[in-house]
Amino acid sequence: MTTASARPAPASPTDQHTADPRIRVATVPSSHVYVRHLAPLEEPAAGTGTGAAPSIVRPADPDPDDPRRSAVERWWPPAMLEPEWVRSNDDFDIFHLQFGFDARTPAQLAELVQTLRERGIPFVYTVHDLRNPHHVRREEHDAQLDVLIPAADALITLTPGAAAEIRRRWNREATVLPHPHVVDFPTMQRMQRERADRALGRSLASDPFRVGVHVKSLRASMNPVPVLHTLIEAVRERSNVVLQVDGHPDVLQPGGHRYDEQLAAFLRDADARGEIELRVHDYFSDDELWRYLASLDASVLPYRFGTHSGWLEACHDLGTAVLTPDCGFYAEQGPAFGFHHDEDGLDGASLVAALDAAVAASGTRTSVAAPVAERRLQRAGVAAAHLELYRGLLA
DSSP: OOOGGGSOOOOOOOTHHHHOSSEEEEEETSSSHHHHTTSOSSOOOTTOOTTOOOOEEOOOOEETTEEEEEOTTOOOSOGGGSHHHHHHOOSOSEEEEOSOOTTOOHHHHHHHHHHHHHHTOOEEEEEOOSSOTTOSSSHHHHHHHHHHHHHOSEEEESSHHHHHHHHHHHOOOOEEOOOOOOSOHHHHHHHHHHHHHHHHTOOTTTSOEEEEEEOTTOOTTBOHHHHHHHHHHHHHTOTTEEEEEEEOHHHHSTTOTTOOHHHHHHHHHHHHTTSSEEEEOSOOOHHHHHHHHHHOSEEEOOBSSOSOOHHHHHHHHHTOEEEEESSTTGGGGSOOEEEOEETTEEOHHHHHHHHHHHHHHHHTTOOOSOOHHHHHHHHHHHHHHHHHHHHHHHO
16 A cells, blocks of 8 residues: 555646646546536636636647547547657646546556656546446556555545545545536526426326436446346336336347347336336437436436446436435435445345335425535535645645
């Protein structure tokens, strides 16, 4: 284990940091919704004089095929992770890694952080994942974290539980900042209002509780079959609940590059028996995803390992209840109905209890939505905290 005392001291800032009121932060990736929502809702006015808070500028993701161009929404693989990109660019003061380093070896990441150190560029790392949801085994990601976490000049994570694990494993302190909203505010406000209007005249006898499981493209962290078996049995005994299952063609249709014949047959048979409503479709656009989540009363996360979830945050934005496993730190992100599910298996009784609790809360018209005003304040606080952290590194 590498301790904090063994970590190199942060580099001293150069004169340009005090001359330029902007703080230029190379962020990997800069186009992701999480990163976009780290910005304040209102940027400081230009020319406000001495003492005004500097603005944070995040250069666009370079095009992976031509790093001289911005990639806009295409950022994989991240060109900023190449040491040569770091050496050849002078338009950033801080390097902030979020995610996207899956394909980099520990040796390549060590070269990256050494290059930043040689250039005197502070390195910030936000620890989103303590367990990579795409890897069946954890060793590769652990080795990457063993490079990044000890080397960072500052660490951020999203929940107290994740911070405690970082402290235990690496003897490093991470600043805990909540995940900002995922859904844009106008959409959030409109869909929360529509949900509230539906709740006013709702009767569970005529308008059943809709619970959804989305198998998506079947990440390694997902174990949906036992979850679905349990939910199908529960729904069979509850006339006021409907189970909707969504998935992508790459997993559920023959010829898909990740086709799971056993899962597809199980879902088709359950759909034919009327036990589920199966919907197979391509990836949702953002607008389609928000409409899908808003149409559900509850979304079940069928994860057996992981750390944090942006899907869960979108549910909070839209007022969709979330049934979360107790692996990782999902339950610390906000209100949830918890059940036991990890790599050792599922406790079906706890999942049924979570479902019943969500249905009961719906019957009392208890809102699980994060109020828009609260999300706005949260975003302002997260943006201010990032600014303070960056200024501290350059002071």
